[in-house]
Amino acid sequence: MDITLADIAPLSLGAAILGTGGGGDPYIGHLALRHLIEQTAPPTVIDVDSLADDAFVITVGMTGSPSVMLEKLVDRSFADAAVRRFERLVGRRADAVLPVEIGGVNSLVPLMTSCVTGLPVLDADGMGRAFPTLDRTSFGIAGVSPFPVVTINERHDTVIVEATSHERGERISRGALVPMGASGSCALYPMTGREAKETTVRGTMSLALALGRAVEAARAAKADPFEAILATVASAKPKIFGRVLFEGKITDITRETIGGYNIGTGILSSGGEDDATFGFQNELLYLKQGSELLAIVPDLICFLDSETAQPAMCETLRYGQRITAMGFAATSHFRTAAGLAATGPASFGLRESYVEIERLGRQTPAAATASAR
Amino acid sequence: MDITLADIAPLSLGAAILGTGGGGDPYIGHLALRHLIEQTAPPTVIDVDSLADDAFVITVGMTGSPSVMLEKLVDRSFADAAVRRFERLVGRRADAVLPVEIGGVNSLVPLMTSCVTGLPVLDADGMGRAFPTLDRTSFGIAGVSPFPVVTINERHDTVIVEATSHERGERISRGALVPMGASGSCALYPMTGREAKETTVRGTMSLALALGRAVEAARAAKADPFEAILATVASAKPKIFGRVLFEGKITDITRETIGGYNIGTGILSSGGEDDATFGFQNELLYLKQGSELLAIVPDLICFLDSETAQPAMCETLRYGQRITAMGFAATSHFRTAAGLAATGPASFGLRESYVEIERLGRQTPAAATASAR
Numbered sequence A, B: 001m002d003i004t005l006a007d008i009a010p011l012s013l014g015a016a017i018l019g020t021g022g023g024g025d026p027y028i029g030h031l032a033l034r035h036l037i038e039q040t041a042p043p044t045v046i047d048v049d050s051l052a053d054d055a056f057v058i059t060v061g062m063t064g065s066p067s068v069m070l071e072k073l074v075d076r077s078f079a080d081a082a083v084r085r086f087e088r089l090v091g092r093r094a095d096a097v098l099p100v101e102i103g104g105v106n107s108l109v110p111l112m113t114s115c116v117t118g119l120p121v122l123d124a125d126g127m128g129r130a131f132p133t134l135d136r137t138s139f140g141i142a143g144v145s146p147f148p149v150v151t152i153n154e155r156h157d158t159v160i161v162e163a164t165s166h167e168r169g170e171r172i173s174r175g176a177l178v179p180m181g182a183s184g185s186c187a188l189y190p191m192t193g194r195e196a197k198e199t200t201v202r203g204t205m206s207l208a209l210a211l212g213r214a215v216e217a218a219r220a221a222k223a224d225p226f227e228a229i230l231a232t233v234a235s236a237k238p239k240i241f242g243r244v245l246f247e248g249k250i251t252d253i254t255r256e257t258i259g260g261y262n263i264g265t266g267i268l269s270s271g272g273e274d275d276a277t278f279g280f281q282n283e284l285l286y287l288k289q290g291s292e293l294l295a296i297v298p299d300l301i302c303f304l305d306s307e308t309a310q311p312a313m314c315e316t317l318r319y320g321q322r323i324t325a326m327g328f329a330a331t332s333h334f335r336t337a338a339g340l341a342a343t344g345p346a347s348f349g350l351r352e353s354y355v356e357i358e359r360l361g362r363q364t365p366a367a368a369t370a371s372a373r
Helices: A005-018 A027-039 A066-074 A081-090 A109-117 A166-177 A193-199 A204-220 A225-234 A337-343 A365-371 B005-018 B027-039 B066-074 B081-090 B109-117 B166-177 B193-199 B204-220 B225-234 B337-343 B365-371
Strands: A056-064 A096-099 A149-152 A158-162 A183-192 A242-258 A261-269 A276-281 A283-289 A292-296 A300-305 A322-328 B056-064 B096-099 B149-152 B158-162 B183-192 B242-258 B261-269 B276-281 B283-289 B292-296 B300-305 B322-328
Touching: A005 A027, A005 A204, A005 A300, A027 A109, A056 A081, A056 A109, A056 A166, A056 A193, A081 A109, A081 A149, A081 A158, A081 A183, A096 A109, A149 A166, A158 A166, A158 B166, A166 B158, A166 B166, A183 A193, A204 A225, A225 A242, A225 A322, A242 A276, A242 A283, A242 A292, A283 A300, A292 A322, B005 B027, B005 B204, B005 B300, B027 B109, B056 B081, B056 B109, B056 B166, B056 B193, B081 B109, B081 B149, B081 B158, B081 B183, B096 B109, B149 B166, B158 B166, B183 B193, B204 B225, B225 B242, B225 B322, B242 B276, B242 B283, B242 B292, B283 B300, B292 B322
Parallel strands: A056 A096, B056 B096
Antiparallel strands: A056 A183, A149 A158, A149 A183, A158 B158, A242 A261, A242 A322, A261 A276, A276 A283, A283 A292, A300 A322, B056 B183, B149 B158, B149 B183, B242 B261, B242 B322, B261 B276, B276 B283, B283 B292, B300 B322
16 A cells, blocks of 8 residues: 555554654654655555565664654655665665554654655564664564664764674664764664564554544544544454553653663552552553552553543653553564563563553543443 | 794884884783784785785774783684675775784784784884874875774674764764773775875884884893884884983873773973973873973874883873883874874864974983984
8 A cells, every 4th residue: 555645644643652652753753754755756555465485674763862863864865875775785675664663753764765765665563562672573582683783874874783682782783873963764674575474563554554543533523532542453453452541640750861761650640549650661661550550561551642642752741641541462472481571571670570461450430431342 | 024923022012112102002912913823824914015006905903992802813713803794895805904003902903814814914004103093094194984994892793884974983983882892803994905005104014023123132132222213213214203202200190081092191200300291192192391392293202111111001101110202203194284184283182283303302311312323
């Protein structure tokens, strides 16, 4: 399918929901993508199954401060720079690109690359959400190497990293990124068509678009956008479990920047019942009500404005903001032992054990209504 | 010429003299090179003029904490890793290697590469001394690009930097280097045979060896090693101006580590006359007596033990140490306007103007004797 101008707003909205509070606000990339489409051609999204097994696929994304960098992608000579350098490095042309994560601005990056190069974008990603580091991917967990990682800034300064572990590669790339201006466009995780079929989280570009369209339609019809979201994930293939976890106002929020990450905790108060507490590292990591866990990584926790269902970003959460917290089951790639080792609570230094969202949780009256549909 | 086991000690000694107080103590690399020669073949050093104009030459060196890394070069799979990765990157085999700087441990790195690969080492380098950053080279000043810069650590984590300015490239490489373990083996400044002929500082490997042999011979004969050094540079082709600048004891030394550099100042006192003051950033930058300049970068200032002529390192200068300070004229590559912009006092944040060492200086009685020869 082609992504038209009319698709950009709902796609950005859906990607912001799946961003679980981080991943950068894709609304900022909205205008950049619109501008590129107007100047070039609409990006094409294809099903992973349409790839040949020996096709060559490159994952693309932004690293560092994506909001800053995304605006640079309007420059046609930059939107394809990382992929083109990658191709020259390995001596092979790409057959398709895909996003490293569907949550946040990184969902838009391959579309911009597609506008300029004509390469199709896979309807898939490596997370089905956003995570603070690029090593937490379904491909990486399945054994696909992220290396070489090509990072390029808007001056076309380029760094190529080939490390001997994911974690060291991430630290080396971050070390190089600061003097590059703290943000860059990346090409990484090269894979074959067969590997893409076996290791990606499928259908997530379509899912983001469907989520955004459902919320827009509900707003236009003055219907309940949260019900629309739950109906959308329930009809996804495969079906995704979702639930409203809590509704309340932010009564407490603390935030620090540590090692380039936005780290903090906060409280949601609903008045009657026990308060809910949450923690985040760029993205929301857990939500508890009293001592009871409501959801925890890798399952998705999404804070949406209680009136409009507009996604709230952890960077800008503020006292008094009225939040409806929704939760969704993580991709099955993250629920294996290896997947949980890479993306579960312990990987973020949390003491809680992982429990699937399906097996958790008090429900608020709203949630009970919504999930009874 | 082949570099034999007997050459290693004098070559290391001469390279330490030309290290102007920095560049890492080549004595540490001594055993590593000996070990490699015993296991493989002696390295070969060739004159730059024996290269074909279209030959392909790669510059090699260590970055970060060279003393640590040099010991890793004993590993045969590591001594050629940076050059081999560079060759694969650009799709061309090297015909020769050369040191980025002759001062300090970097003079030994291409010899180690030669042992393992059989590639000849050029009798030339990019500085005729040592400098704290790899962008201050005769090649760079002449317009040869340092990029791509390939850096590899002993785990074989690899970073390739292609920046759009020397200075940004240096900062990006340093940013990546910290998580790599703060030291690495580099291949950079690829050039043709013709560029090597036009832009390198010639004959410096031979010069280091001759300096070391002269000091060893003087010690054995109980002759004056400082006179032996002056005689050696006077008979170099082209002749290098040299002089004893000052003799005294260190009565004051302050040192800080700033941005990975060893930065400081100190005082040499001779008793009778005015004290001399000096400053360094890894290498010695200037030497003044009272308000009078004795020598300043890019000219070489070398602190040698007054008894043995053993080179003193800025990292380990200590109160009471008896120093004979010698000075030598910089290569003519550094005395042009472009050369001084890259390597002169202002490039190190010093306020003094550059004056050639030949036009400077009170002489101590010892210096007067030596230069009267």
